[in-house]
Amino acid sequence: MGLLGILLGLALLMWLAYRGVSVLLVSPIAALVAAAFSGEPLLAHWTQTFMSGAARFVAQWFPMFMLGGLFGKLMGDSGSISSIAQYLTEKLGTKRTVLAVVIASAIVTYGGVSVFVAFFVLVPMAHEMFRAANIPRRLLPATVGLGAFTFTMSVMPGTPSVNNAIPMPYFGTTTFAAPGLSIIASAIIFIFGMWWLGRAEAAARKAGESYAGDADIAPVVTEKVREQAAPAGDFDPAELPHGKRAESGPSFAMAALPLIVVIVTNFLMSLFIFPRLDFSFLSSEQWGGTTIGAVSGVWSVVVALAAANVTVLLINLRRLPSLRESLDAGANSAALPMLMIASLVGFGAVVAALPAFATVRDAVFSIGGGPLVSLAVSMNVLAGLTGTASGGMAIVLNAFGDDFLQLAAKHGLDPELMHRVTTMSAGTLDALPHNGTVLLLLQISGLTHRESYLDMVMTVIVSCIIALVAVLILGSIVGSF
Structure with a gap:
């Protein structure tokens, strides 16, 4: 009965979340259903187990969510994202429209801008570019998706996304984990995705297919899609229209400078500054009895x-037409997605505390192929079922993080390799049709699953699976590099 309760709770979570019911409400209900089937005390699990797991997530990740939300909003409202996209369009020309959109999406998201903010700014511009190049607009979501939430979300070394950060405390790593493997995997995703898009564009032109639509699409986010999207990202879509956007953006160099600051500062802090400082005081109870390795990332x-x-504030202080509103919207944007992911973590904490969870644990570690394969499969399954890479990753690592780290040590596997397999695995099947990021991108683009999802499958799922397999093979043969 206990195992049936866990499966029923997970099914309930998936079904209600897909229908747009808030994860804040769904997660505790699903957790209590699982606990009830196990005959466990419900109130104790809600207030002690569920809330403790959720609170730990909020305490650990609130600074990053808030600063990331602020950064994305300021970059969008200052016109910096538009300036980057316009510059690339001018340099690459109409004949390379697809490449321009992919690179623009990749640059801003690799630099730390939320994918949701990138969608809101880039999608309307991409529509204009696709119409000018007479490329079928059904290919637009697959193009933006390839640049925005594949290799820059969970593969490229140093990307400051939440998905690339969550494994750090568990494995004592940084966002630059396994840089060589990361670059190889990113190249595979990019090359395969561009090949598919080029093939699709050529086939469409041969068939006489044109843009066929209205490019003047104003991005709108419904409340249902907001509830579906928020757990899959780090920015509340409802805050996207708040604040005012600058009438003109900075130059390309000034627009790109904050993105460079993110990558360079992260690199210096992770690999040079923090490792050389004395943080022995962190071992005291006052600071949680931790180590610099657990928090430096x-x-x-x-x-x-x-x-x-x-x-970005120094560069655009006079350009931002409503600074306070932009700051408020950026800070507020962090609250809902953070709490929703924390609720998923709370659900996972309850499930992990149930007696029947031992069966789940045995099933995970009985998967053939060693720790890397077990890790990859469990991440794919949970990310796919929950429709969120970060939520699925947090659930698995909270339940099995210590076990995977011990298995890595036993098999002589570098924790950096475990980190990269974790992020890549969570970023594959998370993009199934019910994924909030997919739903939001399609709605903002004014398109449907029937029109655009097949091409998205190829650029944001199949490409990532191929890259993951390559990393698993290389990592098993030569280790991390």
Whole structure:
């Protein structure tokens, strides 16, 4: 009965979340259903187990969510994202429209801008570019998706996304984990995705297919899609229209400077500054009895985002038409997605505390192929079922993080390899049709699953699976590099 309760709770979570019911409400209900089937005390699990797990997530990740939300909003309202996209369009020309959109999406998201903010700014511009190049607009979501939430979300070394940060405290790593493997995997995703898009564009032209639509699409986010999207990202879509956007953006160099600040600062803090400082005081109970290895990755990203926020403000202080509203919207944007992911973590904490969870644990570690394969499969399954890479990742690592770290040591596997397999695995099947990021991108683009999802499958799922397989093979043969 206990195992049936866990499966029923997970099914309930998936079904209600897909229908747009708030995860804040769904997660505790699903957790209590699982606990009830196990005959466990419900109130104790809600207030002690569920809330403790959720609170730990909020305490650990609130600074990063808030600073990331601020950064994305300031970059959008200052016109910096538009300036980057316009510059690339002018340089690459109409004949390379697809490449321009992919690169623009990749640059801004690799620099720390939320994918949701990128969608809101880039999608309307991409529509204009696709119409000018007479490329079928059904290919637009697959193009933006390839640049915005594949290799820059969970693969490229140093990307400051939440998905690349969550494994750090568990494995004592940084966002630059396994840089060689990360670059190879990113190249595979990019090359395969561009090949598919080029093939699809050529086939469409041969068939006489044109843009066929209205490019003047104003991005709108419904409340249902907001509830579906928020757990899959780090920015509340409802805050996207708040604040005012600058009439004209900075130059390309000034627009890109904050993004460079994020990457460079993160790199210096992660690999040079924090490792050389004395943080022995962290071992005392006052600071949670931790080590610098467990927190340096998070601290590095936080410092990098803080520095980038200061940079974008200094560059655009007179350009931002409503600074207070932009700051308020950026800060508020962090609350809902953070609490929703924390609620998923709370659900996972309750499930992990149930007696029947031992069966789940045995099933995970009985998967053939060693720790890397077990890790990859469990991440794919949970991310796919929950429709969120970060939520699925947090659930698995909270339940099995210590076990996977011990298995890595037993098999002589570098924790950096475990980190990269974790992020890549969570970023594959998370993009199934019910994924909030997919739903939001399609709605903002004014398109449907029937029109655009097949091409998205190829650019944001199949490409990532191919890259993951390559990393698993290389990592098993030569280890991390």
